[in-house]
Amino acid sequence: MAHCSWSALGGVLVTGVNAGGPPVMIWGWIGISCVSLCVAYSMAEMCSEYPVAGGQYSWVYILAPKSIRRQFSYLTGWFMIIGILAMGATNSFIGANFILGQANLVNPSYEIQRWHTVLVAYCITLFATFVNMWGSKVLEKISKGALVFNIVSFLAIVITILACNDHKQSASFVFKDFQNFTGFSTSMAGIIGILQPAFGMCCYDAPAHMCEELRDASKQAPRAMVLSVYIGALTGFVFLVAVCFCIGDITAVADTPTLVPLIQIFFDSTNSNVGSCILATLIVIIDLGCANALLAEGARSLYAFARDHGLPFSSSISKVESKHQTPVVAIILGTVVQMAFNSIYFGTVTGFNTVIAIATQGFYLSYAMPLLVRLISYFSGTHRQLTGPWAMKPLVSVAVNFVGLTYLLFACITFNFPSVYPVTSENMNYTSAAVGVIMLVAAITWFATAKKRFSGPEIEEVIEIVAGHHGSDSDEVKRPEKE
Numbered sequence: 350m351a352h353c354s355w356s357a358l359g360g361v362l363v364t365g366v367n368a369g370g371p372p373v374m375i376w377g378w379i380g381i382s383c384v385s386l387c388v389a390y391s392m393a394e395m396c397s398e399y400p401v402a403g404g405q406y407s408w409v410y411i412l413a414p415k416s417i418r419r420q421f422s423y424l425t426g427w428f429m430i431i432g433i434l435a436m437g438a439t440n441s442f443i444g445a446n447f448i449l450g451q452a453n454l455v456n457p458s459y460e461i462q463r464w465h466t467v468l469v470a471y472c473i474t475l476f477a478t479f480v481n482m483w484g485s486k487v488l489e490k491i492s493k494g495a496l497v498f499n500i501v502s503f504l505a506i507v508i509t510i511l512a513c514n515d516h517k518q519s520a521s522f523v524f525k526d527f528q529n530f531t532g533f534s535t536s537m538a539g540i541i542g543i544l545q546p547a548f549g550m551c552c553y554d555a556p557a558h559m560c561e562e563l564r565d566a567s568k569q570a571p572r573a574m575v576l577s578v579y580i581g582a583l584t585g586f587v588f589l590v591a592v593c594f595c596i597g598d599i600t601a602v603a604d605t606p607t608l609v610p611l612i613q614i615f616f617d618s619t620n621s622n623v624g625s626c627i628l629a630t631l632i633v634i635i636d637l638g639c640a641n642a643l644l645a646e647g648a649r650s651l652y653a654f655a656r657d658h659g660l661p662f663s664s665s666i667s668k669v670e671s672k673h674q675t676p677v678v679a680i681i682l683g684t685v686v687q688m689a690f691n692s693i694y695f696g697t698v699t700g701f702n703t704v705i706a707i708a709t710q711g712f713y714l715s716y717a718m719p720l721l722v723r724l725i726s727y728f729s730g731t732h733r734q735l736t737g738p739w740a741m742k743p744l745v746s747v748a749v750n751f752v753g754l755t756y757l758l759f760a761c762i763t764f765n766f767p768s769v770y771p772v773t774s775e776n777m778n779y780t781s782a783a784v785g786v787i788m789l790v791a792a793i794t795w796f797a798t799a800k801k802r803f804s805g806p807e808i809e810e811v812i813e814i815v816a817g818h819h820g821s822d823s824d825e826v827k828r829p830e831k832e
Contacts, residue, residue, distance in 0.1 A: 354549045354550060354581035354582075354584060354585040355549075355581075355584045355585050355587075355588035355589075356499070356502075356503075356632050356635050356636070356639075357443075357548060357549045357551070358374075358378075358546070358548075358549040358585055358588060358589060359588065359592070359611045359632060362374075362592070362609075362610045362611050365377075365542050365546070366528070366530075366596075366599065366602055366603045366610045367531055367542075367603055367768070367769075368529070368530070368531050368533075368538045368539070368541040368542035368544075368768065369527060369528060369529065369538050369539050369541075369542030370526065370527060370528025370529075370542075370599060371518075371522065371523045371524070371526070371528070371589075371593035371596070372523075372524055372525055372526065372527055373527070373538075373539050373542035373543070374542065374546065374589050374593065375523065375524060375586070375589050375590060375593060376524075377539075377542060377543045377546040378546040378550075378585055378586055378589055379582075379586065380546075381543065381546040381547055381549075381550050382550060382578065382581075382582035382585070382586075384752060384753065384756035385550045385553070385578050385582075385756075386575070386578055386579075386582075387749045387750075387752040387753035388716050388720070388753035388756070388757065389553055389574050389575045389577075389578045390575060390739075390741070390749055390753075391719075391720050391723070391746070391749050391750045391753045392405070392408075392554060392557065392571075392574060392716065392719065392720075393571030393572075393574050393575050393739045394571070394735055394737065394739050394740055394741055394746060395408045395412065395719055395723075395735065396408075396556075396557045396560070396567075396570050396571045396574065396737075396739070397567045397568065397570075397571045397735075397737030397738045397739035397740065398567070398735040398736070398737035398740065399411055399737075400557075400560040400566035400567045400570055401560055401806070402557075402558050402559070402560050402653075403558075403653065403806040404429070404554050404557035404558050404560075405425050405429055405554060405557075405715045405716065405718060405719050406422045406423075406425040406426040406429060406654075406715070406718075406806060407422075407805075407806045408719040408722075409421045409422045409425045409719050409722050410422035410805040410806055412719065412722050412723060412726060413722045413725070413726070414725065414726060414729060414731050418805065419803060419804070419805055420795075421718060421722060422805050422806070423659055423791075423795060423799055423803055424718065424791070425715050425718040425719070426650075426654045426657075426659050427659070427787070427788070427791045428711050428712075428714040428715035428718065429650060429711070429712075429715040430647070430650050430651060430654060430711075431707065431710075431711035431784070431787055432551075432708055432709075432710070432711025432712035432713075432714075432715055433643060433646050433647040433650055433711070433712075434647045434683055434686045434687055434690065434711075435687075435690050435704055435707040435708035435711055436551065436552065436643055436708040436711075436712070437474070437477075437640065437643035437644055437647055437683070437687045438470070438474075438686075438687040438688075438690035438691050438704050438708070439548075439690075439701075439704050439705050439708045440473075440636060440639050440640050440643055441470040441471075441473040441474045441477075441640060441687065441691060442466065442470050442691065442694070442701050442704060443632075443636055444469070444470070444473045444633055444636035444637065444640065445466045445467075445469035445470040445472075445473060446466060446608055446609050446701075447609055447611075447612065447629050447632055447633050448469055448633060449461045449465055449466060449469060449607075449608070450607035450608055450609035450612040450629065451607075451612065451625075451626045451629050451630070453606055453607045453608070454607050454612055454616060454622055454625060454626065455622050455626065457606065460606070461606075461607075461608055463694050463695065463698070463700075464695060466608075466694060466701075467691050467692060467694050467695055470688075470691045470694075471688055471691060473636070473637065473640050474640065474644070474684055474687050474688055474691070475684070476637065476640065477637075477640040477641045477643075477644040477684075478644065478680060478681070478684045480641045481641065481644050481645055481648060481675070481680050482675060482677065482680060491638060491641070495635075495638045495642075498634070498635070498638075499635055502631040502632070502634075502635060503584055503588065505628070505631065506588075506628050506631065506632075507587060507588060507591045509618070509619065509624070509628060510591060510592070510595045510614065510615065510618040510619070510628075511591055511594070511595065513618045513619045513620075513624070514594070514595040514617070514618035514619075516597070517594045517595060518593065518594050518595075518596055522593075522596075523590065523593045523594055527539075528599055528603075530603050531768060531770060532769055532770030532771060533769075533770045537766070540763055540766065541763070541766060541768050543760070543763060544702070544705065544706065544709070544763065544764060544768075546585075547709055547713075547760050547763075547764075548705050548708070548709045549581070549585055550578065550581060550582070550585070551708070551709055551712050551713075552712065553574050553577045553578050553581070554574065554712070554715075554716065555574075555577075555646070556569075556570045556571075556573035556574045556577070557570055557574060558646070558649075558650075567737055567738055568738045568739075571737075571738070571739040572739075575739075592611065592614055595614050595617065595618045596610075596614055596617070597613075597614070597617035601613065602614060602617075609629075611629070611632075612625060612629050615628045644680065644683055644684065644687070647683040647686075647687070648676055648679040648680040648682075648683045649676070649679075651666055651676070651679040651682055651683055652666065652667055652676040652679040653806075655667040655679065657803060657804070657805065657806055658798065658799060658802035658803045658804075659794075659799055659803050660794065661790075661794050661797075661798070663798070663802075666678050666679050666682060667679070690704050690707065690783075691704070693779065693783070697774075697775055697776065697777065697779060698775050698776050699767070699768055699769065699775075699776045699777065699778060699779075700779075702768050702778065703778055703779050703780050703783065706764035706765070706778065706780040707764075707780055707783055707784060709760070709764060710760075710761050710764045710765075710780065710784060711784075713757045713760055713761050714757070714761055716753075716757055717754055717757040717758060717761070720750045720753050720754040720757070721754055723746070723747075724747065724750055724751065724754065727747055764780055765778060765780050765781045766778060
């Protein structure tokens with residue numbers, strides 16, 4: 350997913366345009382990319398040692414001290430699922446915004462209402478549900494061409510806007526002039542603006558979840574994780590610089606009636622409704638592909654976590670329909686949760702930002718947990734040197750884990766800030782409330798059923814690893830020599 354960074358950045362451009370403008374978007378992106386590499390290398394080190402499909406929550410179970418491994422693994426699983434499902438909802442929002450933005454561009458008398466956006470987002474989610482239920486064979490063929498289409502679309506959009514735009518902004522506007530439409534102070538606006546690049550650099554854990562389907566997974570999966578961050582960083586940077594040079598009047602872009610700054614930038618560059626709609630449609634097509642992939646990943650995660658008795662009604666959620674071999678209940682549940690996230694926009698104008706924040710926070714907390722466990726084990730004396738193909742020297746590993754964890758925790762706190770001042774009930778950021786409700790459900794589930802039944806990821810490889818490394822009753826863990 351990280352190779353889709355540029356299109357994700359385009360979808361949430363409104364956050365960056367309002368809070369800091371081009372300099373925060375571009376310099377923020379470079380900074381986020383650097384610290385994201387620390388997170389990616391930390392997870393690559395764990396993935397190369399333990400290439401299992403559970404990803405974060407499997408690593409936490411294996412690497413945590415014995416006394417806390419079940420609780421930490423359970424919590425990581427919940428964070429991971431929240432992140433994937435909220436990311437699916439955000440993706441549906443982005444698609445809806447681009448579809449309705451085109452309608453407003455072609456017919457300026459049409460005024461976009463919040464409920465219109467929610468209903469179109471529902472349609473995108475239901476489209477993904479239909480494909481996941483009955484078109485899984487087609488989905489495999491589509492996904493193979495998705496990467497090529499993504500690269501072609503990226504080149505088409507960047508080249509078109511740069512070639513057609515004859516009134517480009519100055520370098521100081523792009524790299525230096527701070528813009529602030531939030532009502533907050535300059536420093537606060539800069540912090541809020543970081544949410545946009547932070548959202549763009551997400552989902553790079555995806556290769557870890559494909560480990561059991563890859564040859565030589567201990568080398569290939571970590572390489573794919575790290576490479577996706579490098580590719581995402583490069584394409585995202587080129588895209589942001591191109592877009593920022595092509596911004597017309599930044600006030601008009603921030604307040605565009607299309608509600609999508611990127612569509613306004615397309616129009617300002619091409620001066621053509623048809624050209625703007627063609628470029629916007631490329632992003633809608635990418636968005637539909639991402640909707641299918643995110644719902645498939647979300648349903649797979651729900652199914653796997655339910656199989657480990659980590660969810661309410663786990664026995665129902667983990668059922669697989671015999672004819673199509675699909676986890677129907679997990680797909681339906683994923684759809685319902687995504688639509689529930691989209692419904693936040695009915696009640697608050699900042700609902701879109703809130704769901705972006707929930708998605709990024711869910712992913713980031715699931716990334717933070719294995720890094721935290723590594724540092725806990727290092728300072729508690731249960732740390733062991735990993736020896737996989739991507740292993741780092743002990744002190745380098747600790748430093749990289751520490752930088753990555755500090756960034757993830759800083760970002761997770763920032764995501765709870767309101768994005769506009771003065772703060773009202775309509776523009777309040779309800780991220781902490783939404784995450785709080787989900788955590789309450791997780792806590793109730795833990796004490797009701799999971800405390801007795803959740804035994805960590807039920808994967809043969811993990812069980813063997815855990816038996817080998819945590820076999821003694823003490824927390825002192827020693828790694829056996831490799832043959």
